[in-house]
Amino acid sequence: MDGTSQTDGAPSTDGAPSPESGASGAGTTGVYRVLARKYRPETFEELIGQAPMVRTLSNAFETGRIAQAWMLTGVRGVGKTTTARILARALNYEIPGKIDQPTIHMPEFGEHCAAIMEGRHVDVVEMDAASHTGIADIREIIEQVRYRPVSARYKVYIIDEVHMLSAAAFNGLLKTLEEPPEHVKFVFATTEIRKVPVTVLSRCQRFDLRRIDADLLVEHMAKIASAENVAVVPEALTLIARAAEGSARDSLSLLDQAIAHAGGSIRTEDVRDMLGLADRARVIDLFARLMAGDVAGALAELAGQYEVGADPAVVLIDLAEFVHLVTRLKFAADAVGGVAVTEEERRRGGEFAESLSVRVLSRAWQMLLKGIQEVQTAPKPLAAAEMVLVRLCYAADLPTPDEALKLLREGGPVPTRPATTTGSAASGPSAQATAAPPRADYSSAGRGGGDGRARLSLASERAAPDAMADLTAPEPLAATSAPQVAGIVLASLADVAELARTHRDLKLKDQVETLLHPVRFEPGRIEVELEPDAPSGLPGELGARLSDWTGTRWVVTVAREGGGATLRQRRDAERDRLLAEAKEDPNVAAILSAFPGAEIVGVRVTKPEPAAADPDAEPGDGETDDDAD
Template sequence: MAGAGSARGGAYRVLARKYRPRSFDDLIGQEPMVRTLKNAFETGRIAQAYMLTGVRGVGKTTTARILARALNYELPGRVSAPTIDMPELGVHCAEIMEGRHVDVIEMDAASHTGVGDIREIIEAVRYRPVSARYKVYILDEVHMLSGAAFNALLKTLEEPPEHVKFVFATTEIRKVPITVLSRCQRFDLRRIEAATLIGLLGRVAEAEGIAIEPEALAMIARAGEGSARDSLSILDQAIAHGAGADDPLVRAEEVRAMLGLADRARVVDLFEAVMAGRTAEALALLKAQYDVGAEPAVVLQDLAAFTHFVTRLKIVPEAADDPAVPEEERRRGAAFAERLSLRVLSRAWQMLLKGIDEVQGASRPLAAADMVLVRIAHAADLPTPDEALRLLKEGAFRSAASASVPGGSAPGSAASEPPPAPRLSAVAAPMRAEIAAPAPVPSPQPAPQARQEPAIRFSRWEDLVAFVGTKRDVPLKISLERHARPMRLEQGLIEFEPVGDPPSGLASELARKLSDWTGERWTAVLGRGATSRTLDEAKAAQQEKNVADARSDPLVAAVLARFPGARIVDVRVHAADEVAAALPSPDATVDIVDEIEDATED
């Protein structure tokens, strides 16, 4: 075939250059631009400047050359005007497409950024083309020009001679001044769809005489990320890696190993294990893919991509028709979309995005990826914050707690006490329950009297704060005393209203530390409309009451009256027996006052 012969007979040309489009018919994925240019050429509405923008490898420079060819297309005796219909090579076509035509000047703006370079263009545009119809200036990466260079180009760009056309290409359209954009017709070249890239890669492989598995083509198209040049470069590498002289077949396993990708089927298995909360299985699957060469960050990226695919299937079922997705992924993805809720998928997506950044910056990527999977699996049975607040307001915890005890118990028995409130996972639909197989028949509930009570219970808010004090966590104890107005206290559940300037994350810190200290799962949520006071507020109010009571006592009133300006500084409350022993009898009250008066006279 042509590819093999060229490789042996002379200098090898990479596929991205060998199969570069030479006409608008060869361009793939840019149909809106082609239609606009065709209508403009047919009606004679040809602009003086064009701005082509898009990501790398979508064909900006190639389109600029094809545009220059269309402007100067000429077939003696048949075609003498600009046209985008170029079925055969014209007089100037070969030289233009090879970048060596004297009237089509290509300039790399990244290496010609100054005013002097633009001044050369301004001086040269006055002269007519040597042989072509138009003199075309192609400036690649035009956003690299300096501000002064852009300003120097403005006048010529707005009113160029009729024989001059400008074509600009850039990947950073936001860096181009608006004064330049307003003088150009702008075309945004789109990323090429995966299905279109698969077709292109298949045709190129066939032309090169190379057999390649369809799954390998899909891998290359996904790795190309919408870039034809990147996809062809990866295909070039895959052919060199996998297609030997004895076996000219490029297999998917070889492409996966070359790219360091994860096995897509194993990624789906990993997704299922994580969503079901099977942490040990998920870690084993990740380690297995790491052992065969898959990078942990790439595995998480593929896991995030599949999460996104399942989410799209749930919202847009037609997404299952994408030919770039293997049949196995479409089938299992549709099943996941039916069982998983949007909140579960969106939370997994957010945790994966954050985890990918952590893995990419970690000194031990595999360990970091393990911890990401552990977090996602651990969050399997947690509701979102808004759902937790809604459940709290609706009283779902109490109803769930009462429903969990079948038949109740006899009055007065030890088991008649109210059962502890269920954890959040008992109310919210857990992730692992959504993805697991149909639940088996539940086993009989144990008798109420056999249920074991938690080791530590708090009947009052003061008891909980005192318990925190016994753990010597002084900052947390002070924060609870000053900034928390209790609203609800049940086993496993705390609700309070923050006041003042509480520390950030007070509720989550309290829940985490209580869970560690007690061995039970605790949840702390914030609420509004508390009717109780903080402990500090209650203490201050009680102190004011004690002072008022002391001021109304006859003995204290007599002392305050005898000494003008005196005030009560502190009131200390002792036990009843201590008070009875310390205070004198009522008959001695007058004697005490007399003694005080005598002492002051002396």
């Protein structure tokens, strides 16, 4: 929105911004004028960050292809109303004896320029649609457009926040907007373009005014600070530009506030205190502690930032911005530049980008986004922010879900944090390895769920076999004879479903699990019985996919009967068996009795730790004593 302007109608010659005519700080009237108004652009050349729109309008005016209506949209403070006034000035630009036609090149104030830019010209009507929403206001415009301008070339109607007009008002404007008199132009501005009817949009040339880049805002504020004789450090301007979020008006308002807060000379600490921001270096230190899993250090750092005035929600927002910066540095380091990123952020962010995986950064990003919402709505923001940091520390060295599944499939241990492990040891009797199905130990590892249901973590007493292994193969195949693809041995429908998952064909995986009853499985040939609602082309599609994935020919045939349970049915049966077994355990029965309304929602079977021999164990403690009498 804002840019350089002119003093007493004369253009600036040194490139630095100059205040509007008669708008100096104290002025002759003694009334202070805020920077956002004092340095408001008055020509297209002074607009910053809107080069595409300026280029389009320049070409249109030079070729005489001037539209009858324009729709300007964008977030607050990017220059919609200012652009509308400059358009009105360009349409009516006139210097007697020199220029008598519309032009975007306005090196000096013309006959109508001052009145137009100050919003007091009789032929340039500005209307706020937020307070003039009805059909009566539009009817007044419709009645006025028939009359020619009083003194200017065009009668220009500028309607701000046009999306606030009622449906009747929009409909009343349509005919005039489509075929206005030659001496009438319309300029609309809105922050909610989606609320404007498409019938209105189709009659206008639309320009989307962009958020202004932080580097441009910093450069712009530096020029204004110099014109105001205010000393300011570049990092302070960077903080203001970030807080403005692409709005020129917001950045100048914050600069105005910073000048008053600092008393003339603006330091980085002054801006941090004013905005409640944390030191960027301390934010990076906090991020390092989080990624190291240092809970105590992270909480102490947050407390230190809170004591000097940092808002807990702002701290989390800064952490999320740094996670985003690290992710960008990981993939597009060359695209990260400009004065908006400090050298320390670039250096330390690059170090984190080399050491942290995308999965870890994505997980931190998601946890921070959720945590920011929690802190903003929590009655005690500091406590909520501390809980978010604890979660981040706890998850720092945990595997991501796909890594955990991979470790489980490979039979390796899933890394955990011993310091945060709170589950008590199993209190049930030790079990002996037998050929019977694995029985789970329902001990004091249970935990109460937040919804009133007891969620029990159930550890098996011996190594649990693969619940789905060979369930679909009436005649198990030797591992050496079964084909192997991507580390998966194709010996059953379960292996086929896993292969489909690895190729991200989730629809086929679901069909294999729910619609196919296995009859026979052998290399290159699968015989199944179909569910009644199964697609008729499923066998052919499955054979074609397996042939493509394995590089060998697979044939899937259909039998009328003789099929076993589907993978889903066997999985459900196994779950029901474990739930029934859990209910029979006396420890679980005692827990359910102690917590009325509690229920078992799931059973998890894990591999037990190998029991170490106890030299002091007495006979009868779960081990046999061959030497006992």
